[in-house]
Amino acid sequence: MGVLTINLLSAEGYKKVSSVTVCGxxxxxxxxxxxxxxxxxxxxxxxxxxxxxxxxxxxxxxxxxxxxxxxxxxxxxxxxxxxxxxxxxxxxxxxxxxxxxxxxxxxxxxxxxxxxxxxxxxxxxxxxxxxxxxxxxxxxxxxxxxxxxxxxxxxxxxxxxxxxxxxxxxxxxxxxxxxxxxxxxxxxxxxxxxxxxxxxxxxxxxxxxxxxxxxxxxxxxxxxxxxxxxxxxxxxTKVAPKGNIMLEVCKCIWYAVKNRFRNRSSSIPKREHWMDWADEKYEKLLIAQIKMVLKVLFLYIPLPMFWTLFDQQGSRWTLQATTMDGDFVRLCLFKLFLMSTVNPILILGFVPIVDSVIYPLIAKCGLNFTPLKRMTVGMFMAALAFIAAALVQLQIDVSITTHTHTHARTHTRTHARTHARTHCGGLRPEEDIGPNVVHMAWQIPQYFLMTMGEVVFSVTGLEFSYSQAPSNMKSVLQAGWLFTVAVGNIIVLIVAEVAQLPDQWAEYVLFAALLIFVCVVFSIMAYFYTYTDPAEVEARFAELEPEGKDNDRKRRSLELHDRKESLEEENQRKSRSSSEASSHHEAPADKATNM
Structure with missing residues (x-):
């Protein structure tokens, strides 16, 4: 049953919103x-x-x-x-x-x-x-x-x-x-x-x-x-933009860096964070928001490696499937689309299971499975998926049929009034080439591991990016998250070009090893990461209670502004009344009024 709730946000940057809720x-x-x-x-x-x-x-x-x-x-x-x-x-x-x-x-x-x-x-x-x-x-x-x-x-x-x-x-x-x-x-x-x-x-x-x-x-x-x-x-609920925030952020960061190098003397006291060197010119709230964004962006540095492995499902794994036996009960159409649909099919099943069963079960066991821990597990599972792909590739390399054809040709060219050219002696013996014996179904374990890794890594990453972002830079942090995908695809080309490994299984192992190394680095970074509540930080710097919200501050500001305008209008009205009354007074009274 739906409940109608009205959010009245009269402050600047917000608008009056009517929100119908269903089951919360x-x-x-x-x-x-x-x-x-x-x-x-x-x-x-x-x-x-x-x-x-x-x-x-x-x-x-x-x-x-x-x-x-x-x-x-x-x-x-x-x-x-x-x-x-x-x-x-x-x-x-x-x-x-x-x-x-x-x-x-x-x-x-x-x-x-x-x-x-x-x-x-x-x-x-x-x-x-x-x-x-x-x-x-x-x-x-x-x-x-x-x-x-x-x-x-x-x-x-x-x-x-x-x-x-x-x-x-x-x-x-x-x-x-x-x-x-x-x-x-x-x-x-x-x-x-x-x-x-x-x-x-x-x-x-x-x-x-x-x-x-x-x-x-x-x-x-x-x-x-x-x-x-x-x-x-x-x-x-539409939150209006708060000005050219990116320009302000860039200016603030540049000023902090410039001010830091300008005051390199040992006699000048050090500050807790290098961004604090901007507090002479910029608001502490903006500096705190930038700190939150930079802290999350720093965590993003190892993340492209996950996408490096993940996006090879559509390239390396697809090519691997072409060298395997794809006979699925002779359903040709099903065979054609099977491998390209394994990941989304598994996603549709895994997301509700992980969200409704696995996470609550872990919580009941008393384990603090934080978002960054989930992402670490997801990266590790992606590495395991590539190890599984390497094992499958080894079996393919062992069992794949080698085509050995013998070709022999003799050419006779006769020159006379008429020119003729004949070819003979082409030896083309026929042999039966056996089908690929490694079935395409052996790819399912690697897809299973990769999809599980994607669920606990990618879904968590989206939520983490939103929850740790300041109110005025949530889209920017989402863009930073997506940028890691672009970098991951570039890494695929770079590593494959630089490594030049002769065997495909070795390349799979290389990528898995790189991700495991990155996973260890990320887990160390996650250990030292301190979760923050952007709303509380912004409220504290705005001298509000955490539940005060920015719109309450703006609403009170508008009320004070309206009250001030009303008082000014009242004073002006009284002043005009006094002026009109004073015009009827005698000269000494006029002098007293003008003084």
Whole structure:
């Protein structure tokens, strides 16, 4: 049963909000979760056929297709920084999501149009005559998509967190699990559906692979995502931006560094933190907020290594599967999509189990399973997944069939009035090549370990990034979290290029060893990390009680301001009345008044 609660926030930066709660949860999160599901369907659906589009529609070679693909993915995880700055410093999260979702939708529509081969197929042979047009349109579409999806990434999760009060920590934690569940549900359905749509044949003049449909359905889902999000507008708690916070942060950090080096003399007393050297010019509250952000960003340094291993599911593990026996009860369609859907299928099962069973069970055992401990366990499980992949690869290398063909040719060339050339003696003996004996199902343990690692690492990381961020920099910290994904993908290319290992199993072991080392480093960093409550820190520096909240301070400030204006108006009214009365007095009285 829903309960209607009204939050009256009259202070600057807030607006009057009506929030309907169902079972203790704001109804507004329903619109946010549905929006995220549709957006993730749109993104992963488009990405599922993107390399095939490059390879078979645009006629690019493998190297160019892969290069552009990874460049696009990198942009998708670099642009969150821009979106976070815009949200926290200028437009606010709600407007940023709406405006960049429009850009996102336009990009998807442009991609769908770029895949219509009939647009430039003047001779009706099924092949575009002006490939440059399609390439240019595709690049415009991908840039718009990267800007849109990257820009809203740090905002949606943080905006969902804004819908909860500070005392709803349990509900907020559950929301992040549901939020992550919606991401993987969208990913699962899209990676199954869009390849099927691509396999259809369509066209006006000739029937070709239906890339317009494969891109068009994700575009339609993005339109749905935008509409659903806007429909819930009146229910949202919208926290307005508090000025150009990133510019202030950069200025404050630069001033602290400059002031620190300017006062290097041993006679000058040291300060507790190097950011304290900025307190001559900047508010202590801002300095405290920057300290909180820097402390979390420092913890992020080892995290890209997890994503280095995680994102190889779509590359190394997929290639590994091609060398294995994939006969699953002769269900060809199931076999085709099986490995690409294992992770999201397991996610859908693991998230509610971990959130509702495992974590409460650990708590009942009296163990303090903190967020950073969870993330450490997640990293370790990802390393175990790569060790499992290495063991599978060893079996593949031992059992894989070696093709030994003998070729012999003799060439006879006869020169006369007429020239003739004959070939003979081509020895091509036939032999039966046995099928791969290592079954694809042996990959399931490594997917199981990786997915468990993802659940306890990624879901926890999203929640941790929100809970440890100051109120005016939550999107920025979410962007920092997403930036670790981009760095992780870059590390894959660097390590693979530098290592140059002859055997694939050895590369798996190398990545596992690197992550275990990073896991140890991260656990040490986590041991010395002190959890903070940003609301309490901000309240303390604002000389308020922890439950006072910033909006109460602003409300009281506005009340004092209104009271002051009323007193000034009353004084002015009395002054005017006195002036009018004094005009009837005699001269001595006038002099006394003017003195």
């Amino acid at each position: 949860y704001p109804l507004s999160i329903f619109f946010i979760v549905v929006n995220e599901f549709c957006e993730r369907f749109s993104y992963y659906g488009m990405k599922a056929v993107l390399v095939l589009y490059f390879r078979y529609f645009l006629r690019w070679d493998d190297d160019l297709a892969i290069t552009i693909y990874h460049t696009f993915v990198a942009l998708c995880y670099l642009t969150p920084i821009l979106g976070a700055i815009v949200a926290d410093s200028w437009l606010g999260k709600f407007k940023t999501i709406v405006y960049l979702s429009i850009v996102y939708t336009l990009g998807q529509v442009v991609m769908a149009i770029s895949a219509i081969h009939d647009i430039t197929d003047a001779n009706k042979d099924g092949t575009p005559d002006n490939m440059t047009f399609h390439v240019a349109l595709s690049m415009v579409g991908l840039i718009l998509i990267a800007l849109g999806t990257g820009g809203i990434k740090p905002c949606v999760a943080a905006f969902g967190g804004d819908q909860f009060n500070e005392h709803q920590e349990k509900q907020r934690s559950t929301f992040f699990s549901i939020f992550y569940l919606s991401i993987n549900a969208g990913s699962l359905l899209s990676t199954i559906i869009t390849p099927i749509l691509r396999a259809q044949e369509c066209g006006i003049y000739s029937q070709q692979k239906c890339y317009p449909l494969a891109f068009g359905v994700p575009a339609a889902l993005m339109v749905v995502a935008l509409i659903v999000f806007i429909v819930g507008s009146r229910m949202y």
